[in-house]
Structure formats: structure tokens, C-alpha cells
Amino acid sequence: MLLKNIDNPDSADINVYKNSGGYSSLLKALELQPKDIIEEVQKSGLKGRGGAGFPVAMKWSFAAADPKFPKYLLCNADEGEPGTFKDKIILEKNPHLLIEGMIISGYALGAECGYIYLRGEYPKSRDILNKAIAQAYDDKFLGNNILGKNKKFHLSVHFGAGAYICGEETALIESIEGDRGQPRIKPPFPVNAGVWAKPTVINNVETLSNLPYILEIGGEAYSKIGTPECPGPKLYCVSGHVQKPGVYELPMGTTLREIIFTHCGGIKDNGKLKAVIPGGITTPILPPDKIDCPMDFASMPKYGSMLGSGAVIVMDETVCLVKVCWRALKFLEHESCGKCTPCREGTGWLRKILERIENGNGSQEDIGLLLSISSNMMGKTFCPLGEGAASIIQNFIKHFRPEFEDHINKKKCSVRI
Amino acid sequence: MTVLSEDVLKEIVSVRKKYPEATGAVMPALYIVQREFGYLSFDAYEVVSNALNLPRTIVKGVGTFYAMYRHEPAGRNLIQLCTNVSCMILGAERLVDFLKNKYGLEPGGTTTDKRFSLMIMECIGACGTAPAMLVNDDLHENLSEKSIEDILEKYK
Ligand code: SF4
Ligand code: FES
Numbered sequence: 064m065l066l067k068n069i070d071n072p073d074s075a076d077i078n079v080y081k082n083s084g085g086y087s088s089l090l091k092a093l094e095l096q097p098k099d100i101i102e103e104v105q106k107s108g109l110k111g112r113g114g115a116g117f118p119v120a121m122k123w124s125f126a127a128a129d130p131k132f133p134k135y136l137l138c139n140a141d142e143g144e145p146g147t148f149k150d151k152i153i154l155e156k157n158p159h160l161l162i163e164g165m166i167i168s169g170y171a172l173g174a175e176c177g178y179i180y181l182r183g184e185y186p187k188s189r190d191i192l193n194k195a196i197a198q199a200y201d202d203k204f205l206g207n208n209i210l211g212k213n214k215k216f217h218l219s220v221h222f223g224a225g226a227y228i229c230g231e232e233t234a235l236i237e238s239i240e241g242d243r244g245q246p247r248i249k250p251p252f253p254v255n256a257g258v259w260a261k262p263t264v265i266n267n268v269e270t271l272s273n274l275p276y277i278l279e280i281g282g283e284a285y286s287k288i289g290t291p292e293c294p295g296p297k298l299y300c301v302s303g304h305v306q307k308p309g310v311y312e313l314p315m316g317t318t319l320r321e322i323i324f325t326h327c328g329g330i331k332d333n334g335k336l337k338a339v340i341p342g343g344i345t346t347p348i349l350p351p352d353k354i355d356c357p358m359d360f361a362s363m364p365k366y367g368s369m370l371g372s373g374a375v376i377v378m379d380e381t382v383c384l385v386k387v388c389w390r391a392l393k394f395l396e397h398e399s400c401g402k403c404t405p406c407r408e409g410t411g412w413l414r415k416i417l418e419r420i421e422n423g424n425g426s427q428e429d430i431g432l433l434l435s436i437s438s439n440m441m442g443k444t445f446c447p448l449g450e451g452a453a454s455i456i457q458n459f460i461k462h463f464r465p466e467f468e469d470h471i472n473k474k475k476c477s478v479r480i
Numbered sequence: 481m482t483v484l485s486e487d488v489l490k491e492i493v494s495v496r497k498k499y500p501e502a503t504g505a506v507m508p509a510l511y512i513v514q515r516e517f518g519y520l521s522f523d524a525y526e527v528v529s530n531a532l533n534l535p536r537t538i539v540k541g542v543g544t545f546y547a548m549y550r551h552e553p554a555g556r557n558l559i560q561l562c563t564n565v566s567c568m569i570l571g572a573e574r575l576v577d578f579l580k581n582k583y584g585l586e587p588g589g590t591t592t593d594k595r596f597s598l599m600i601m602e603c604i605g606a607c608g609t610a611p612a613m614l615v616n617d618d619l620h621e622n623l624s625e626k627s628i629e630d631i632l633e634k635y636k
Contacts, residue, residue: 142605143602145565145607146607147605147607148607148608183548185605187617222507223507223546224510224546224547224549225547226545227602238507240501241499241502241504241542242538244546259500259501302608303570304570309608344565376565376569391565394564394565394602397602398602
């Protein structure tokens with residue numbers, strides 16, 4: 064559904080999109096009242112695909128109910144979580160699906176202006192999106208008088224400049240406003256006071272791309288796909304040691320085992336599975352005996368992890384997990400916005416300890432130190448980045464403590480990749 | 481003092497129109513100026529602040545926060561190589577060593593002939609085809625020592 068047509072080399076072109084029924088949901092939407100669209104989304108049970116899994120209709124109704132004007136619709140296309148590359152395929156292969164979804168959402172919310180916040184690492188996506196937006200203006204799907212129906216929606220791309228934290232809603236807002244991308248304190252929530260203090264809805268690329276389909280088949284039918292708690296199709300992107308890495312569109316709730324062994328053809332070069340990070344590097348790592356978990360927002364916590372962005376990183380036995388942990392911390396240290404001390408100092412401290420363990424200079428106290436620093440960070444950071452760092456440490460040690468101990472005892476890495 | 485051409489100024493003015501407030505245009509304007517001059521000099525902040533009629537401190541605050549604004553001239557071709565987890569487990573670090581040994585290119589550095597600069601990246605969204613790099617705006621995937629050599633041949 065989301066990946067329809069993508070094998071066509073011209074799938075980003077508006078005519079290819081229209082010929083396969085594209086923009087017909089927009090026509091349908093414009094015949095409805097905004098509240099009916101929100102109602103349809105409510106029935107669909109759609110949950111945000113950016114990581115948090117918040118019910119979309121609820122978010123929308125908060126913003127729609129706010130009398131302040133104008134309102135804004137932002138598309139979060141800042142997928143910066145290492146391991147994640149699912150939105151890119153929509154941005155580059157099916158941009159009109161997203162644009163159509165945004166016009167429909169804009170109309171439902173009463174927003175007349177939208178921005179796609181695109182990460183700076185995607186220059187090709189920027190060019191494709193800009194071209195697609197220009198085509199949509201030419202065909203009167205965007206502009207002051209959409210399809211002659213006296214409805215207005217303007218859309219442009221805001222190109223980020225390399226800051227992972229801008230994927231966080233309030234930091235993204237700061238960045239669009241032309242400020243340093245540092246998270247804001249909540250409340251007020253963006254739905255009431257977002258960009259330029261106006262009601263603002265921020266949804267992920269994949270979320271917004273579900274809209275045309277929901278209107279096409281109806282919320283009721285949509286809610287039958289996937290699991291009752293988390294309906295719909297889901298894009299899972301798989302990287303690492305599998306035979307066939309890539310983006311897979313599967314019903315929400317497909318198990319990790321099925322994704323890895325059925326769809327991705329199992330472990331590369333007949334290797335043995337050692338660990339899986341199921342939803343982007345900040346989600347808790349899982350050992351092989353936990354891969355029967357259904358990959359959806361509701362089930363993953365029961366298995367001690369999170370769905371996150373649905374970015375599965377598969378690791379075989381050649382991988383040193385102390386090193387992976389170190390690399391993840393190095394990333395978070397680099398991306399910490401510096402606003403709060405536990406995160407700014409904690410990420411660097413943890414990274415240094417991991418570095419010395421990996422290099423064979425770790426001491427017996429180090430594991431305890433890692434645990435105590437991370438537990439002191441938990442719940443004390445301003446935004447989820449710092450907490451993510453702490454949870455990485457705790458989960459790596461919880462499942463793979465012997466590997467850390469082995470490094471310390473032998474004063475070297477036994478698996479070095 | 482850097483002077484912007486008429487065309488560049490026009491481009492900044494047109495970008496400004498996309499936002500209800502001038503501050504919204506700071507990031508795109510910095511990109512435009514960086515594209516023109518290769519990096520952001522002290523002067524660059526001045527010209528952007530004049531073009532958008534904003535205090536220079538605001539403009540500079542933005543320019544120094546984001547990783548993709550450069551403050552030194554880069555080589556003719558900018559290599560942005562990812563070494564994050566998905567790329568790392570598939571050998572990205574060997575590629576870093578290779579660039580060092582073969583081209584004398586250190587992370588953050590530029591070759592003596594100014595042909596290449598290297599930036600180590602934190603995920604460029606090509607994890608499924610790791611290891612990966614951008615050279616200027618072009619994405620190259622499934623890299624190996626051999627393929628990197630062939631690819632870089634094309635950038636003079
Ligand atoms: S937790 Fe880290 S990224 Fe988040 S606000 Fe604090 S310093 Fe910034
Ligand atoms: S981890 Fe290298 S591109 Fe994502």
C-alpha cells in the first residue's frame with residue numbers, strides 16, 4: 064500500500080501516481096467535512112509511526128479544537144535514528160503519497176501551511192520532493208484554490224542540517240523557526256503552541272502516508288489490518304547480517320523471527336544470530352530467544368523492548384557487542400544537544416568507560432560504574448535522548464554481561480570485528 | 481567583506497517568503513551562502529543577517545549548532561562516510577583506514593591536493609545497503625575497499 068508502484072522507475076512522477084489512482088482520496092476528502100475525516104482516522108486506529116505510537120486522531124482533534132489561527136502541519140522527515148531508512152523510500156519513490164496525505168491532513172486540521180522537515184543527509188530526497196511539490200502545485204493539488212474548491216494548502220521542504228535531536232518534536236519546531244534545535248519544555252504541547260506559538264501537528268512521513276489509503280478503504284476496513292491494538296501496515300527496515308536487508312511492508316504485529324527468517328532470508332553466510340536491536344539503536348537490544356515478539360507498539364514492551372521506528376539491526380556472532388554499545392554511545396554523545404547535564408556529561412562518561420573496556424583497559428569496577436551512571440541518568444534528562452543512552456547500557460549489560468566481563472578479565476576483545 | 485550577487489539575494493528573498501517570520505529562513509539562507517562560498521565565514525553571518533534583517537548573533541548561533549554547516553573551506557569533493565552501527569558491523573571502519581592509507585585522508589581532514597575532504601557521518605539512511613557514503617550529493621552503497629577506489633576515481 065505504502066510501497067505501491069515503487070518498482071516502477073518513474074514512481075515519483077505525478078502522472079504515474081495519478082494513473083494508479085493517486086490523488087483520488089484527496090478528491091474524496093474535499094467532499095467531506097474536516098471532522099468526518101478525523102472520525103475516519105479515529106476508526107482506523109492509526110498510531111503515529113515515528114516511534115512513540117501516539118493515536119493520530121487524538122493529536123489531530125486537540126489541534127483542530129484550538130481556536131488559534133493559523134495552524135501548521137509539519138511532517139517529520141528527520142529519520143536520524145541509526146538503522147532507520149524506511150521513510151526515505153517513500154520520500155524518494157512515492158513522494159506524492161506523502162504530499163496527498165499532507166493535503167488531506169491539512170484540510171482535516173484547518174492548517175493551510177505545511178513543512179516537510181527533511182534531514183540534511185538526504186539531498187536526493189530534497190530534490191525529488193521539491194520536484195513533486197512543484198508538480199502538485201501545477202496540477203492544483205496545492206495552492207490557494209485546490210482543485211477549484213476554495214481550499215488552501217501550501218507546502219515546502221525545510222532542509223535540516225545534521226542534528227539528530229531535531230527529530231524530537233519540540234526541537235524540530237525550534238529548528239523550523241530558525242533556532243538551535245534544542246527541545247522545549249512541555250507543556251505547552253505543540254498541538255496548542257507549536258511553530259510561532261500556533262497550534263501545530265507533527266506527524267512522521269510514514270504516518271501521513273497512510274492517510275490516502277485510510278480514506279480509500281475506510282477507517283473500519285483499515286482497522287482490520289495488523290493487530291487490534293495497533294492496526295495497519297508497517298514499514299520495517301532491516302539492516303546488518305541478514306541475507307536480504309531492505310524495507311518490508313508487513314502487517315503490524317509481524318514477529319521479529321518472521322521478519323528475519325522468512326522475509327529477509329535468515330542470517331547472512333549461514334551465520335548464527337547473536338542479537339537484534341529491533342527499532343533503531345536506542346531501543347533495547349534483544350537476545351535470540353526473544354525474537355518471537357510481535358513487532359508492534361503494544362507487544363514489544365512485554366518483551367522488554369520497543370518498536371521505535373521499526374528499524375531492525377541484526378547481528379551475527381562476529382559482532383562485538385561492547386563495541387556496538389560504544390558506537391551507540393559515541394553517537395548519542397555527539398548528538399546530545401547539551402541542554403541538560405545528566406545527558407551532556409553522562410553520555411561522554413559512559414562512552415569513555417566503554418572505550419577502555421573495549422580496548423582491554425577496563426577494570427573490575429567498570430560494569431558497576433556503567434550501571435550506576437546510567438541509573439542516575441534515568442528519569443533525569445530533559446528529553447528521551449539522554450534516557451535512551453542510559454537504557455542502551457542497562458539492556459546491553461542485562462543480556463550480555465558475560466561479554467563485558469570477558470573483555471575486562473582477558474583485557475582484550477575475543478570477537479573483534 | 482563578502483558581497484552577495486543579485487541572484488543569490490533574490491534566492492534568499494524568495495526563501496524568506498515561505499515563512500511567516502524571517503527567522504524561518506535562516507537555515508535555508510545559510511545553506512545558500514555556504515553553497516556559494518564553500519563554507520561559512522565570519523562574513524557569511526553578516527550577509528545573512530543583513531539580508532534577513534536579523535541580529536547576527538541569532539544567525540551565528542544557528543550556523544554553529546548544526547553539523548552540516550562548515551566553517552573551513554572543504555576540498556573539491558566532500559566524502560561523508562557513515563560509521564554508525566549498521567555500517568560499522570559491515571566493515572565501515574576498514575574503509576576509514578583505507579582512506580587514510582591510500583589517500584592520506586583523515587576524518588575531518590582534506591587531502592593536500594584539495595581533491596577530497598572527509599567527514600565521518602552518523603547514519604545517512606542507507607543502513608540496508610551498508611556501508612555507505614555520500615560524495616557531494618551522490619549516494620554510494622555496499623562499499624568495499626575496491627569499490628571505493630573505483631568510485632573516487634570519478635571525482636576529480
Ligand atoms: S537529554 Fe540530551 S538531547 Fe535531550 S535536552 Fe538533555 S542534553 Fe539535550
Ligand atoms: S548506520 Fe550507516 S547509513 Fe545508517
